[in-house]
Amino acid sequence: MIAPVLSPSVALTILVLFGLLWVAFGYVLGRQNRNLDDYMLAGRNVGLAFATATAMATWVTSNTTMTAPQLTYQLGVWGMVGYSLGAVGLLLFAPLAKRIKALLPHGFTSGDFIRERYGNFAWRIFLIISLFYALGWLISLGMAGGILVNALSGLDYHLGMSVILLVCVTYTLLGGLKAVIATDFVQTVIILIGVVFIAILVIRNVGIEPVHAELAQDHPMLLNLLFPAAIMFLFNNLLFGVGEIFHSNVWWSRAFAFRNNVGAKAYWIAGLLWLPIPIVAGFIALAAPSLGLTIPSADMVGPLVVANLLGTAGAVIVFIVIFSALASSLDSLLAATADLITQDIYRGHINKNASDAQCFKAGKFIILTLGLMTWALCLPRLTTLASLLYFTGAFVASAIWPIVFGLYYRWATGLAAALAMICGTVVGLWSYFAIGFYVAALVSCAVSLTVILLVSALQKQSFNFKELGDSTA
Amino acid sequence: MIPVGILSALILAAIGASIISILLLLGLVLRDVKEGKLW
Numbered sequence: 253m254i255a256p257v258l259s260p261s262v263a264l265t266i267l268v269l270f271g272l273l274w275v276a277f278g279y280v281l282g283r284q285n286r287n288l289d290d291y292m293l294a295g296r297n298v299g300l301a302f303a304t305a306t307a308m309a310t311w312v313t314s315n316t317t318m319t320a321p322q323l324t325y326q327l328g329v330w331g332m333v334g335y336s337l338g339a340v341g342l343l344l345f346a347p348l349a350k351r352i353k354a355l356l357p358h359g360f361t362s363g364d365f366i367r368e369r370y371g372n373f374a375w376r377i378f379l380i381i382s383l384f385y386a387l388g389w390l391i392s393l394g395m396a397g398g399i400l401v402n403a404l405s406g407l408d409y410h411l412g413m414s415v416i417l418l419v420c421v422t423y424t425l426l427g428g429l430k431a432v433i434a435t436d437f438v439q440t441v442i443i444l445i446g447v448v449f450i451a452i453l454v455i456r457n458v459g460i461e462p463v464h465a466e467l468a469q470d471h472p473m474l475l476n477l478l479f480p481a482a483i484m485f486l487f488n489n490l491l492f493g494v495g496e497i498f499h500s501n502v503w504w505s506r507a508f509a510f511r512n513n514v515g516a517k518a519y520w521i522a523g524l525l526w527l528p529i530p531i532v533a534g535f536i537a538l539a540a541p542s543l544g545l546t547i548p549s550a551d552m553v554g555p556l557v558v559a560n561l562l563g564t565a566g567a568v569i570v571f572i573v574i575f576s577a578l579a580s581s582l583d584s585l586l587a588a589t590a591d592l593i594t595q596d597i598y599r600g601h602i603n604k605n606a607s608d609a610q611c612f613k614a615g616k617f618i619i620l621t622l623g624l625m626t627w628a629l630c631l632p633r634l635t636t637l638a639s640l641l642y643f644t645g646a647f648v649a650s651a652i653w654p655i656v657f658g659l660y661y662r663w664a665t666g667l668a669a670a671l672a673m674i675c676g677t678v679v680g681l682w683s684y685f686a687i688g689f690y691v692a693a694l695v696s697c698a699v700s701l702t703v704i705l706l707v708s709a710l711q712k713q714s715f716n717f718k719e720l721g722d723s724t725a
Numbered sequence: 726m727i728p729v730g731i732l733s734a735l736i737l738a739a740i741g742a743s744i745i746s747i748l749l750l751l752g753l754v755l756r757d758v759k760e761g762k763l764w
Contacts, residue, residue, distance in 0.1 A: 294764065295764060297764055298764060299757040299762040299763050299764065300753055300757060300762070301750065301753035301754035301756070301757040301763065302754070302757070302763060302764070304750065304753060305750055305754075308746075308750075329727050329732065329735075333735075336739075430764070437750070437754065440750060441747060441750060441751070444743050444746055444747045444750075445747060447743060448740055448743045448744055448747075451736070451739075451740050452740065455736070460729065460732060460733045460736055461729055461733075464729040464732055464733075465729075468726065472726060475726045475727045475732070476726055476727075477726070477727055511762070521749070525742075525746040525749065525750070527742070528738070528739035528740070528742040528743050528746075529739075529743060531735060531736065531739035532736070532739045532740055532743055535736050535739070
């Protein structure tokens, strides 16, 4: 075990200073929120710069800055290239974002679309999948916060996790989506500068050739282009990323929030800008063998390499980068999940006649409750980050085809969509346990596709897309 | 096994692209502020 290089007081100071900065953003921007549209969807008028940055920052998570190095350490070059294919999800969502805004100009959530397009049964199945995924991602992020603080400063896992959650919940609660988007922009710039700076220093201090030589001698599998598990991972990750983005309200709420004609451009640019980040972050992990590091837990490889190589300054930089990455995703997920619960559970099931003012109030209460629930579930450090994350792959990949066919084709039916999501999830989960984490999304997606095509063909129905715009107006 | 040249090209291209990303984002935000299209 390598001793932490950041003192606990420095770590706490960074958390408090950046925490105060984000909370100040939340407070100032929250004062501009006058109605539910402002709070949930930033007034539906977000410009290209903020739209691009928020899409990018939300997709740069602790899973990019910590899991990408972890997977590179375990799966080699394909690990980092495979992780970078997560960008495909953003790129493919670009045309969908345009279509979503055109079909549902007054929509709030992804649940709105599923309910109006497929009916109540498919909507409820979708909500279970979506909320399970959101909770899984929230726990993954909360745990990553605790692990980061623990790895770099020796501070108690529970303390770090609690402080990070407290900061994110506070500014999201105060400022709604505007605060989330504004902080995302600042966090994106911090993440990019930090990751580039670290990678350049790794090259200067270790060099690419010595890293390659060391791996070729002692860990040739990490440079192997025919590493079977890694190739499966590559395709699985691609589908997992597509499933996460296509179904999650995090991305739908942004499609509703972006100014007209901005959504498609923003997702395109964000995808292209995101693509190199896992490669840069993953490369850092490849230096571990050259440095002779013993990695006690694979999910700590990134922070430990940087801390070992660059000392306190490196530890401070990586701490700030990962805190920014965590916050940029946690806030988005908190806001979007609270929107989904407010609109689809509270207004959809509990109080069907709720006014916007009541939903505004309920939304704030839900953000707070979600934060508390995440905190409670993060208390035991259940599993490694990657395996927790990939557990949800079976769920989200099952929603890809119901979303795509539902948005573009009349023939996709509600029953077919519901059965596709159920069968995809069940068989995907079976493959997760029977084969491995790296095939869950692949299997789920394939099963879901087969079911929706078969059942829709048997039912022979035709949907009228005009019903969508009318129902959410 | 991936040759050292290709690994180097991959890493350097990724770092270069990330630097361009920073400049592009800052450029976009300046443009949106100037045109009043930030929000």
